Amino acid sequence: MDHGGLAHALTACGRDGFTGELRVPGSPGGAFHLRDGLVVAAESPGAPGPEALLLRSERIDGEQWAELVRESAGRWPAAGLTAHGYAGAAQLRVVCLLALRDAAFAVVAGRVDACERVTGTGPHAPCAAGERPARLLEDAVRKVAAxxxxxxxxxxxxxxxxxxxxxxxxxxxxxxxxxxxxxxxxxxxxxxxxxxxxxxxxxxxxxxxxxxxxxxxxxxxxxxxxxxxxxxxxxxxxxxxxxxxxxxxxxxxxxxxxxxxxxxxxxxxxxxxxxxxxxxxxxxxxxx
Incomplete structure (x- = not known):
């Protein structure tokens, strides 16, 4: 599958108001999580996730992060991060958005083998406001071209x-x-x-x-x-x-x-x- 297949599949998810995961096997590959047709998270082995960006900010160290993840039973510890004062809600939204866009770049810059819709799965660290698939792809393609x-x-x-x-x-x-x-x-x-x-x-x-x-x-x-x-x-x-x-x-x-x-x-x-x-x-x- 070429990158046009990814564009078609992701755009179709937006048009259909799809809620679930669009898996994209490839190198490095990745996944896009959608809610009502908007991309609320993306992840890829080719890009650090939001936790890496958060730890880089030095607002929280590795031990503190691990403790919060244990407290949240392995889920994204948004409540714990804000409750302990490690980050504000607005700051977490920014981190998740940066990670989303970076993962999209990694997927588009690599090889796309297929696209598969999967329902019943949720993102690890969703953005409160999603991105339109067409805008997200345009941003990723612009970066690859740059x-x-x-x-x-x-x-x-x-x-x-x-x-x-x-x-x-x-x-x-x-x-x-x-x-x-x-x-x-x-x-x-x-x-x-x-x-x-x-x-x-x-x-x-x-x-x-x-x-x-x-x-x-x-x-x-x-x-x-x-x-x-x-x-x-x-x-x-x-x-x-x-x-x-x-x-x-x-x-x-x-x-x-x-x-x-x-x-x-x-x-x-x-x-x-x-x-x-x-x-x-x-x-x-x-x-x-």
Whole structure:
């Protein structure tokens, strides 16, 4: 099945007012959870979930998170998070929305094998207000096209960069983290899980760092189309690094702005207590 099949299936779910899960086997694949035709959650092995973004905010640590999950019998502990003051209701809505859109990007950027409707299942961390399927797909396709338009386009699960510069030479905290964790075996997806950041943001930053000479991907030139949507022109580009036979096991969406990448800002942990402000800028600005 091509990406047009995903667009058709998800749009049909919206048109039918479907409530349930649209499973999308593939690489990395994923699932979209709908309520009355609106997407209220999405998840993918190719993108960190809302808990990873929340832990990245440093409002809660791993032990506290595990305790809340036990108290909620394994469910998304929204009530416990707000009751203990780890996050407000509005903050949790933003985190879930960021994770939803990042998972959609991961699915669209990968290979889609099939789509299957399943009823009777519920999302782990639903958004209070759902996204229209057409809008969500448009956002994901725009992001894939933005990555493909960069001078050094990469795929979330393909290139495995090596550091060229020392972390002290980085301009931003995100670059320092990526330089510290890039080892020639980790893809952008692996680095996103390692750092607890959105896979889209990490993919874009890896591409930028390749262009700036902070990272490198030794290997022969290859022609590799980045599939975006049916009937879209095939854009062929350099594939800096060939994939290895084994991948190492294993947040923040950039704001939209004019330019090929649309990236101007990232979400950072609240070192000075202002970390959540970045989330609200993304929520009320033009991130998505």
């Amino acid at each position: 990555v493909d338009a960069l001078p050094y386009p990469v795929r979330p699960d393909r290139e495995r960069p090596l550091p060229v510069a020392a972390p002290e030479q980085a301009r931003t905290p995100l670059q320092r983290e990526l330089l510290a964790h890039a080892d020639g075996r980790r893809t952008a997806r692996d680095l996103a899980f390692r750092t607890g950041r959105g896979v889209y943001t990490v993919t874009v930053e890896v591409a930028r760092m390749l262009g700036e000479g902070l990272l490198e991907c030794p290997g022969p030139l290859a022609q590799a189309p980045l599939l975006v949507a049916p009937d879209a022109p095939v854009v062929r580009h350099r594939e800096p690094c060939p994939p290895e036979p084994e991948a190492a096991a294993p947040a923040e969406l950039p704001r939209r702005a004019p330019g090929a990448s649309g990236i101007t800002e990232v979400l950072v942990p609240p070192v000075s207590g202002a970390g959540w402000k970045g989330l609200f800028r993304l929520r009320h600005g033009t991130a998505g």
